[in-house]
Amino acid sequence: MYPIHLLETKPQTTAHLAQTMTLLSMNSAELRQKIESELANNPALELLEARRCRACGRLLVESNPCPICSQPYSPEALEPIVFTSARNDFFQSHRTGSSHNISPDDLPEDNLAPVLDLPTFILRQIAPELAEEDRPIAAHILTSLDEDGLLPTPLLEISRYHHVSIERVTRVIKLIQHSEPIGAGSSSPQEALLVQLEVLSNSRQTPEHIERAIREGMDLLSRHHYTKLGVLLDITAEEAEEISKFISTNLNPYPARSHWGSIRQGSEPTPHAYHQPDILISHLNGQPDGPLVIEILFPVGGSLRINPLFRKVFKNAPSEKIEKWQKDLETANLLIKCLRQRGNTMRRLLSIITQHQRDFILQGDKHLKPITRASLAQTLEVHESTVSRAVSGKTIRLPNGRIIPLSKFFDRSLPIRAMIREMIDSEKEALTDSQIAGKLGKKGYSIARRTVAKYRSMEGILSARTRQSMART
DNA sequence: CTATGGCACGGATT
DNA sequence: AATCCGTGCCATAG
Numbered sequence: 001m002y003p004i005h006l007l008e009t010k011p012q013t014t015a016h017l018a019q020t021m022t023l024l025s026m027n028s029a030e031l032r033q034k035i036e037s038e039l040a041n042n043p044a045l046e047l048l049e050a051r052r053c054r055a056c057g058r059l060l061v062e063s064n065p066c067p068i069c070s071q072p073y074s075p076e077a078l079e080p081i082v083f084t085s086a087r088n089d090f091f092q093s094h095r096t097g098s099s100h101n102i103s104p105d106d107l108p109e110d111n112l113a114p115v116l117d118l119p120t121f122i123l124r125q126i127a128p129e130l131a132e133e134d135r136p137i138a139a140h141i142l143t144s145l146d147e148d149g150l151l152p153t154p155l156l157e158i159s160r161y162h163h164v165s166i167e168r169v170t171r172v173i174k175l176i177q178h179s180e181p182i183g184a185g186s187s188s189p190q191e192a193l194l195v196q197l198e199v200l201s202n203s204r205q206t207p208e209h210i211e212r213a214i215r216e217g218m219d220l221l222s223r224h225h226y227t228k229l230g231v232l233l234d235i236t237a238e239e240a241e242e243i244s245k246f247i248s249t250n251l252n253p254y255p256a257r258s259h260w261g262s263i264r265q266g267s268e269p270t271p272h273a274y275h276q277p278d279i280l281i282s283h284l285n286g287q288p289d290g291p292l293v294i295e296i297l298f299p300v301g302g303s304l305r306i307n308p309l310f311r312k313v314f315k316n317a318p319s320e321k322i323e324k325w326q327k328d329l330e331t332a333n334l335l336i337k338c339l340r341q342r343g344n345t346m347r348r349l350l351s352i353i354t355q356h357q358r359d360f361i362l363q364g365d366k367h368l369k370p371i372t373r374a375s376l377a378q379t380l381e382v383h384e385s386t387v388s389r390a391v392s393g394k395t396i397r398l399p400n401g402r403i404i405p406l407s408k409f410f411d412r413s414l415p416i417r418a419m420i421r422e423m424i425d426s427e428k429e430a431l432t433d434s435q436i437a438g439k440l441g442k443k444g445y446s447i448a449r450r451t452v453a454k455y456r457s458m459e460g461i462l463s464a465r466t467r468q469s470m471a472r473t
Numbered sequence: 474c475t476a477t478g479g480c481a482c483g484g485a486t487t
Numbered sequence: 488a489a490t491c492c493g494t495g496c497c498a499t500a501g
Contacts, residue, residue: 453476
């Protein structure tokens with residue numbers, strides 16, 4: 001732990017203050033838009049090319065040494081990568097058949113929406129891993145995905161169209177399947193489940209026989225015929241039900257029906273909106289017991305700095321330009337400074353949050369320790385509104401792959417909701433809301449009966465009565 | 474008669 | 488100052 005607070009520079013001017021505020025409240029998608037437009041308009045600003053760590057292959061974020069493999073970043077350890085950032089347009093090139101030489105200026109500004117559609121969302125993740133010659137294939141696949149994120153087109157058709165081997169197509173699909181949302185690009189719900197299971201088993205214990213259950217008993221599984229499934233797999237009906245529960249809570253046969261947002265029935269009109277996470281938190285080198293690593297993503301590949309060339313030219317600038325250039329230089333400086341401060345604040349905030357919520361991150365909803373933004377502001381010695389801005393609109397990807405909004409860390413009702421869910425999952429006879437309220441009261445959570453009902457419906461659990469009559473059939 | 478969902482109010486949080 | 492959340496009361500479905 002190094003003394004971050006020493007690096008902290010207090011805002012000097014009102015402009016500085018205002019800029020820091022607005023930058024802080026942006027999530028990475030919005031920030032990206034901001035930076036791109038700034039880059040386009042301000043000649044004093046320059047974007048250094050993106051790099052990746054040669055040792056572990058991870059895309060660089062902003063810290064040194066590499067947070068993933070802890071190799072120091074030296075010039076030799078940094079492999080430059082081609083990453084044409086947000087305006088990567090190979091969808092267009094796929095459709096028109098032209099090459100990839102379209103310059104950024106040819107593209108309209110407004111294709112940088114903060115919320116991405118599914119193809120773009122996946123594309124951004126796999127772009128660094130994708131070989132140049134495989135791009136048209138990826139574009140073809142991604143544009144063919146149906147609204148569930150599954151691929152209805154047969155592989156053979158794709159390979160024929162591009163005159164390439166099935167193996168190459170499969171390789172690209174593998175890449176797509178292993179990006180968020182995991183399992184997208186599979187040809188069937190079954191395949192999607194298998195991919196998710198494979199990914200999940202790297203970081204967590206999974207039930208026995210589950211793979212066979214998906215492979216062989218898919219139709220039984222979807223119809224909830226646990227006894228038959230048990231016979232098929234040579235296990236008890238309870239174990240079969242166990243497996244089904246695991247699948248329904250941890251996996252998703254339709255990868256594009258994202259687990260957050262669309263789960264609340266109907267009310268939100270954003271059925272297929274994908275947010276790029278702003279923060280990643282994962283285990284070191286992907287080892288399940290490794291220490292946690294937090295990465296705060298910088299939305300553009302590379303780092304911003306003042307263009308040294310601009311500095312040189314500025315010294316003997318023509319007199320009619322000198323005023324404008326001076327201004328450009330100032331705004332560029334300001335932007336960089338404020339961005340740095342934004343990073344600083346985010347880092348301090350997250351280090352506190354992750355320490356406090358370690359159990360939640362590792363073990364799930366039940367272990368969330370609710371905090372208020374106000375108390376956090378106090379420990380960080382910043383204004384409450386600063387915390388508010390830093391939290392709002394940002395999402396974080398947990399080690400288990402879930403993408404959740406950062407505000408979830410402050411949700412007082414979450415652990416209780418998890419407990420209710422647990423109680424109902426393991427109930428023998430359907431528990432009524434007041435019974436649940438009583439049980440929770442004994443555990444030290446005094447919650448009104450009415451509130452239990454609210455939480456229950458938030459979790460999408462039916463009422464005790466309807467559960468009872470469902471169980472009989 | 475009981476369990477549940479709707480509406481609305483007040484206090485806390487942002 | 489605006490918003491969110493827990494809760495109480497009341498109507499209604501079962």
